[in-house]
Amino acid sequence: MTKLIIQIPCLNEAETLPGTLQDLPAHIPGIDVIETLVIDDGSRDQTSEVARAHGVTHVLRFRRRKGLAAAFMAGIDASLKHGADIIVNTDGDNQYAGRDIARLIEPLLAGRADIVIGDRNIRDLAHMPGHKKLLQRLGSWVVRQVSNTTVPDSTSGFRAYTREAALRMTIVSEFSYTLESIIQAGKKRMAIAHVEIGSNPRTRPSRLFDSIFNYLKHSTATIVRIYAMYEPLKIFTYIGGTLFLFGFIVSLRFVWDYFTTGGFGHIQSLIFAAVLMIVGFQVALIGLVADVISGTRKLLEDLLYRVRAMELRESRDAKSDTPSELNR
Numbered sequence: 001m002t003k004l005i006i007q008i009p010c011l012n013e014a015e016t017l018p019g020t021l022q023d024l025p026a027h028i029p030g031i032d033v034i035e036t037l038v039i040d041d042g043s044r045d046q047t048s049e050v051a052r053a054h055g056v057t058h059v060l061r062f063r064r065r066k067g068l069a070a071a072f073m074a075g076i077d078a079s080l081k082h083g084a085d086i087i088v089n090t091d092g093d094n095q096y097a098g099r100d101i102a103r104l105i106e107p108l109l110a111g112r113a114d115i116v117i118g119d120r121n122i123r124d125l126a127h128m129p130g131h132k133k134l135l136q137r138l139g140s141w142v143v144r145q146v147s148n149t150t151v152p153d154s155t156s157g158f159r160a161y162t163r164e165a166a167l168r169m170t171i172v173s174e175f176s177y178t179l180e181s182i183i184q185a186g187k188k189r190m191a192i193a194h195v196e197i198g199s200n201p202r203t204r205p206s207r208l209f210d211s212i213f214n215y216l217k218h219s220t221a222t223i224v225r226i227y228a229m230y231e232p233l234k235i236f237t238y239i240g241g242t243l244f245l246f247g248f249i250v251s252l253r254f255v256w257d258y259f260t261t262g263g264f265g266h267i268q269s270l271i272f273a274a275v276l277m278i279v280g281f282q283v284a285l286i287g288l289v290a291d292v293i294s295g296t297r298k299l300l301e302d303l304l305y306r307v308r309a310m311e312l313r314e315s316r317d318a319k320s321d322t323p324s325e326l327n328r
């Protein structure tokens, strides 16, 4: 039996949630059971009530707002506990075409991928402003470079995960999970596929993209942080090496002067070169320390994966009737 759980992280989506739910498919070839899960991130409107009234299978509510990344991970956790074989994430603003879920999960059912990301084809999106398109495409390009993947639309919230891929995911960002999960999946060498999907006309302005400055700040911080987490030695060696090399070149000039004219009056450049070389060396050493720490992180991630898998196996064996209403 194959179970699909469609999870929808929501912050004040009472108005658009019914439309989103209506668009979800009732049957998909190759899937036996379809369930829905709404994660209500401490909404101040009637999101949870609306979800229940519209027959959502599981409602998870935070008493106060924890942010999209936390809501996403709580959803993944809950979906796994409810026995999902495939987890699809979509937005509560009915942005993505629910009917495309069948196409989205096809690579998973065929065993071709661990993760599938819905590609909005941003270039041809009629209802997105030009500057936002440009930023999104630039961002996606950077993410492709650092993650070694070919994901065309990295901020898309329309995604599908196999149970195994969901079990392996650990998100540490608070703002959003989208970029981090792609870089992580790339570094873990998971098979990531993408399919073109349709999107509906906008129902409201984006909550995540409030201003260019904030968006850039969050995205850059996430990319640098997560990349440094997975490739610390590379990043720090580049930075340290550049500083050291620059210092070394300056020091050559001093050595040259020392042997030709005695080096008088070049103390500044000597100090400058020495400082650069010392700093460069220290930065490279930090990289070494970070690399050791990142090794520990890999062990911890593996441990977490095994513990989660064990927990889930136990709770399945215990077969207590799982409450579909959880409060955190």
Ligand SMILES: Nc1nc2c(ncn2[C@@H]2O[C@H](COP(=O)(O)OP(=O)(O)O)[C@@H](O)[C@H]2O)c(=O)[nH]1
Residues within 6 Å of the ligand: 008, 009, 010, 011, 012, 013, 039, 040, 041, 065, 066, 067, 068, 069, 071, 072, 090, 091, 092, 093, 095, 155, 157, 205, 206, 207, 208, 209
């Ligand atoms: N849990 C939670 N969900 C959020 C938050 N902000 C946005 N969302 C949800 O995340 C999804 C995507 O948000 P949206 O504003 O459409 O962003 P965009 O599609 O990336 O422009 C929607 O389902 C929102 O309800 C938040 O702070 N917490």
Ligand SMILES: [Mg+2]
Residues within 6 Å of the ligand: 091, 093, 095, 206
């Ligand atoms: Mg949206």
